Amino acid sequence: MDGLGGIQHPELKKTELEIARHDHLDALASRSECGFHHPVDIGITPGSGPAHLGIFGYDPTEYEIGRGLLDSLGVDFEFQKNDLAARGNFATSNSDGIITDRRAGRIASDASAKLCRLLDGVEIDGVKVFVLPVKEHRFAVVFRPIKDGIKLAGALSDSDPQKEGLKNLPVKALVADAGFAASVANKFIAYADEKLADAHPANSVLLRGFANMIDIPPFTDVFGMRALCIAIYPMYKGLSRLVGMDVAKGCDTIISEFETLKKNYAGYDFFFIHIKNTDSAGEDGDFSRKVKAIEDVDLCIPGLLELNPDVLVVTGDHSTPCAMKSHSWHPVPLMIYSKNARYNPDIKRFTEREFIKGTLGQIPAQSIMTLAMSSAQKLAKFGA
Amino acid sequence: MDGLGGIQHPELKKTELEIARHDHLDALASRSECGFHHPVDIGITPGSGPAHLGIFGYDPTEYEIGRGLLDSLGVDFEFQKNDLAARGNFATSNSDGIITDRRAGRIASDASAKLCRLLDGVEIDGVKVFVLPVKEHRFAVVFRPIKDGIKLAGALSDSDPQKEGLKNLPVKALVADAGFAASVANKFIAYADEKLADAHPANSVLLRGFANMIDIPPFTDVFGMRALCIAIYPMYKGLSRLVGMDVAKGCDTIISEFETLKKNYAGYDFFFIHIKNTDSAGEDGDFSRKVKAIEDVDLCIPGLLELNPDVLVVTGDHSTPCAMKSHSWHPVPLMIYSKNARYNPDIKRFTEREFIKGTLGQIPAQSIMTLAMSSAQKLAKFGA
Numbered sequence: 090m091d092g093l094g095g096i097q098h099p100e101l102k103k104t105e106l107e108i109a110r111h112d113h114l115d116a117l118a119s120r121s122e123c124g125f126h127h128p129v130d131i132g133i134t135p136g137s138g139p140a141h142l143g144i145f146g147y148d149p150t151e152y153e154i155g156r157g158l159l160d161s162l163g164v165d166f167e168f169q170k171n172d173l174a175a176r177g178n179f180a181t182s183n184s185d186g187i188i189t190d191r192r193a194g195r196i197a198s199d200a201s202a203k204l205c206r207l208l209d210g211v212e213i214d215g216v217k218v219f220v221l222p223v224k225e226h227r228f229a230v231v232f233r234p235i236k237d238g239i240k241l242a243g244a245l246s247d248s249d250p251q252k253e254g255l256k257n258l259p260v261k262a263l264v265a266d267a268g269f270a271a272s273v274a275n276k277f278i279a280y281a282d283e284k285l286a287d288a289h290p291a292n293s294v295l296l297r298g299f300a301n302m303i304d305i306p307p308f309t310d311v312f313g314m315r316a317l318c319i320a321i322y323p324m325y326k327g328l329s330r331l332v333g334m335d336v337a338k339g340c341d342t343i344i345s346e347f348e349t350l351k352k353n354y355a356g357y358d359f360f361f362i363h364i365k366n367t368d369s370a371g372e373d374g375d376f377s378r379k380v381k382a383i384e385d386v387d388l389c390i391p392g393l394l395e396l397n398p399d400v401l402v403v404t405g406d407h408s409t410p411c412a413m414k415s416h417s418w419h420p421v422p423l424m425i426y427s428k429n430a431r432y433n434p435d436i437k438r439f440t441e442r443e444f445i446k447g448t449l450g451q452i453p454a455q456s457i458m459t460l461a462m463s464s465a466q467k468l469a470k471f472g473a
Numbered sequence: 474m475d476g477l478g479g480i481q482h483p484e485l486k487k488t489e490l491e492i493a494r495h496d497h498l499d500a501l502a503s504r505s506e507c508g509f510h511h512p513v514d515i516g517i518t519p520g521s522g523p524a525h526l527g528i529f530g531y532d533p534t535e536y537e538i539g540r541g542l543l544d545s546l547g548v549d550f551e552f553q554k555n556d557l558a559a560r561g562n563f564a565t566s567n568s569d570g571i572i573t574d575r576r577a578g579r580i581a582s583d584a585s586a587k588l589c590r591l592l593d594g595v596e597i598d599g600v601k602v603f604v605l606p607v608k609e610h611r612f613a614v615v616f617r618p619i620k621d622g623i624k625l626a627g628a629l630s631d632s633d634p635q636k637e638g639l640k641n642l643p644v645k646a647l648v649a650d651a652g653f654a655a656s657v658a659n660k661f662i663a664y665a666d667e668k669l670a671d672a673h674p675a676n677s678v679l680l681r682g683f684a685n686m687i688d689i690p691p692f693t694d695v696f697g698m699r700a701l702c703i704a705i706y707p708m709y710k711g712l713s714r715l716v717g718m719d720v721a722k723g724c725d726t727i728i729s730e731f732e733t734l735k736k737n738y739a740g741y742d743f744f745f746i747h748i749k750n751t752d753s754a755g756e757d758g759d760f761s762r763k764v765k766a767i768e769d770v771d772l773c774i775p776g777l778l779e780l781n782p783d784v785l786v787v788t789g790d791h792s793t794p795c796a797m798k799s800h801s802w803h804p805v806p807l808m809i810y811s812k813n814a815r816y817n818p819d820i821k822r823f824t825e826r827e828f829i830k831g832t833l834g835q836i837p838a839q840s841i842m843t844l845a846m847s848s849a850q851k852l853a854k855f856g857a
Contacts (some may be wrong), residue, residue: 096815104815129855131836132843139856156857185662188765293693412813416854418847419815442817451834 090386091137091325092368092409094125094421094441099412104438105371106422110290111387113394114403114439118424120432122464124449125420125441126294126325126457128407134418141328143454145308145361150253154331155243155300161229164221168302173232173241176247176298177220179204179291186256191249192226193291201226204291207284210469213276214269215239230296232273242267242430247297248278257282257295274299307333307444312462314358325363334361342383347389356394371409379411399465401426402457403439420451427464474770475521475709476752476793478509478805483758483796489755489805490824493764495771497778498787502679502808504816506848509804509825510834510841514793515608518802525712525754527838528825529745538715539627539684548710549833550803552686557616557625557654560682561604563588564676566666570640575633577675585610588675591668597622597660598653614680616657626651630663631681641679642668658683677743691717696741696846703730709747711746718745727766727840731773738780756791756800764796783849785810786841804835811848 127133128140129149138159154162161174167387168174181190202222209220215236221229234239244263246399250256260274281294291428308316310333313343318329319337326336334367337353340346346362353360366382393401403426408419422444451459462468479488511517513533522543523533523785531826538546545558552558563585565574568638586606593604599620605613610836618623628647634640644658658680665678692700694717702720710720721737730746750766775786787810792803806828820827839845846852 094815096813099812102818125834131840132847132852134847135851136853136856137856154857159857163709196755410813410815413850417813418844418852441815442819445817445830445832 090364090365090383090403090405092416093256093370093405093409093414094402094408094410094417094419095371095379096408096410096412096417096419098320101300103155103375104441105376105379105411106307106383107438107442109378109383109387111371111383113387115437116427117390117401117403118436118439118443119434120430121424121426122432122449122460123424123436123444123447124453125444126404126422126423126454127455130453132418134416135325136416137406138328140416140454141325142332142342144404144406144457145332146311146455146458147305147332148455152301152303152305155163156299157229157243157298157300158302159300159328160223160298160326161231162331163323164223164229165323166219166221166229166231168231168331169233170240170301170302170304171234173243173473174302175232175274175296175299177228177230177458177466179228179285180293181228182257182297183294185287187248188253188255188293188295190255190290191251191295192254193293195225196291198222199226201228201291206287208281210297211277213273213280216241218277226291230277232270237272239269240266241270241301243270243299243301245271245274245299248274249295249297253297253309254282257293261407272298281346285292303331305332309333312359312458313467314447315356316361317353317357318363319349320361320363320365321346322363322365325365343385343389345391350393351390351396360373367405368409371411372414374414397450399427400461401402402461404453404457419435422452422454423449423465425455425460430467431454441462474748474751474767474787474789476755476800477789478764478792478794478801478803479755480792480794480796480801480803483627485760487643488825489760489763489795491826492821493761493767493771495767495823497599497771497774498808501774501785501787501810502823502827503818504814504818505808506804506809506814506816506833506844507707507808507828507831509822509828510644510681510715510788510838511835512838514821514837516802518800520789522712523706524838525709526716528788528790528841529716530647530839530842531689531716536687538687538690538712539682541627542684542686543708543712544607544611544682545615547707548607548613548711548714549707550603550605550613550615552615552715553617554686554688555618555625556686558612558686558836559616559658559680559683559700561612561614562611562679563612563669564677564679564767565674566569566641566677572634572639572641572677572679575635575637575679576589577677579609580675582606582608584642585612587674588669592665592678593659595664597630597657597664600625600657602661610640610675612660614856616654616661623653624650624658625654625685627654627683627685628707629683631679631683632658633679633681641677644680644683647675649686651769654683658846662798665686678730687715693717694740697851698741699740700739700743701741702745702747703733703737704745704747704749705730706749709749727769727773731776734777735780735842752793755795758795758798760795783811784845786845788841805838805843807833807836809833809841809844809848813848
């Protein structure tokens, strides 16, 4: 549950988990290992990228996901390790090249996708350029070397001037060996502006957030499990694909996510089920919607338990307290259920306050996968 | 509160915090993040230097404060980065150069200060020597290079033989490049002994604890805050000055410390208020005096809260249990109060026993500043 943990509501003096009714989770908590995890480190508020890498067992300070990559991850696209990604906007420019609208009047997604197809696939100096629709005026660009010996360094400045009334900026190399990548990016912008000359209001492109792929050992190799991501939102699918998970198609509700789990249960060893609503409600400061999202998930727990998993981990990637309307640094509630759990039967509820009594204490996010694997008795002893 | 934490009194079976009455701190605890910190590491008893560096957010194993430097810090003196400091004693020697009294009969501070002035300011081989009165027979020496290219390595042996009946020892270089510093120190000792020939019983000087300045990033830069230290004892002012804090003048009681806070509240972003009595009472094994010191601080809490701070951290630099009459390794009670706190309302008192139920658990001292900054919403997200 994305953004699971909270802080006390200023008037109710209770957290979202304390107000929500979740009998099934409560029953599990009294026979599970409970506690908290720190996604990155004590006191550090994580973005979605590092937070997910942490719960997937990676050190988020070792593997950094650039903004351009993170956004591009939401697109259904098979990245390759030498790819360079960036975020793009269709924009409006006047005859002097001045940007008059950074979002091209937020053109419709259909029209935008059509323009993407117009630009997609061009080759520039041995680099193939993929132009992938995202939503409205937003798209992703992926630069892929298709000739040997070509490297595209991602340390590039934005072309997007960030406000109207200015010209598109030339992309600049921020390190010595990024000159070639900068030149390709600038040639692509020139090419796009020419192709879009008659496409007013979308007659210009702005690029920002250039980022290289990260070279990360696949989850499937690290843990030796066939893994399936079940998510609704594109970015989380992309994050999971990035670490080598398969991604289930066609989920659009929490119920359909758990149905997808059931359908695919025999085909995989590990499932990551991502629930977005808890976080979006937290970001909106909508306390009762976050409560409802937690309750919705709780209703799916009995069906999940019928599948008889070796291990069930229930947690979030970070806390998103409604009172703060943002991600926060607060340790994230964590429950690990298995037949090998050392539990505290005094825990009566799945809440932050009750979990203080848990057998896990406070651990780094990276330890979750280790504990899950051990709980499933899939790890050998360390040393003789 | 220096030395805040304790252990149970052998007969009362309660700690100092459990016996003390501190209603204001208790009320805060039930709506604050509570727990413990380890100043250096689990099981390690820290000195004052490392303990304070830890709570100021520095790794005390990375930045070491030599004894000579720590003692000199108490003197109101502007250290420079190439300075070499040492602790000094006026001593009595006989005609054979044998030390007959290592403390020169504990001469009065006035008389001692006069002798310091006699020696202060001499130049030896391009090094200026500052001689700074401390108390009674004790003084600090600072060697400062005033010609280019001179370096004073601090790896030097003591001249102080540590017992009577022996001669002043020659200062020796403990590493190859400390030869020049040793020679300057020995020349200074010879110079002093000559100048003091008629100053019996203070006719000799003993030097020990040579230490270089530490090169530490200023607190004001690290955290981007204007910081004021409010303390009574010189050493804590010196420690704060060392990390770049301003130091308030003229505090001599706990009440005056909190008045100083009020007066300066608009001029700074961060305040470090140091309470000495808790530690001195602990060191003396005076249980009721430590209880009283805690109660005195508690009475100042309402006035502090009227200032409406974003974040209030109440903790110690280390534990000083009265039953041990010394610093100890026990984790130090820690309370972080802010509107963004995730608290445990089950906590009824500001005590070691109650804090076990806190939301913070046990954390390294270095994380305190991170949590305080996050609680004030002064830190950006990590990653996208």
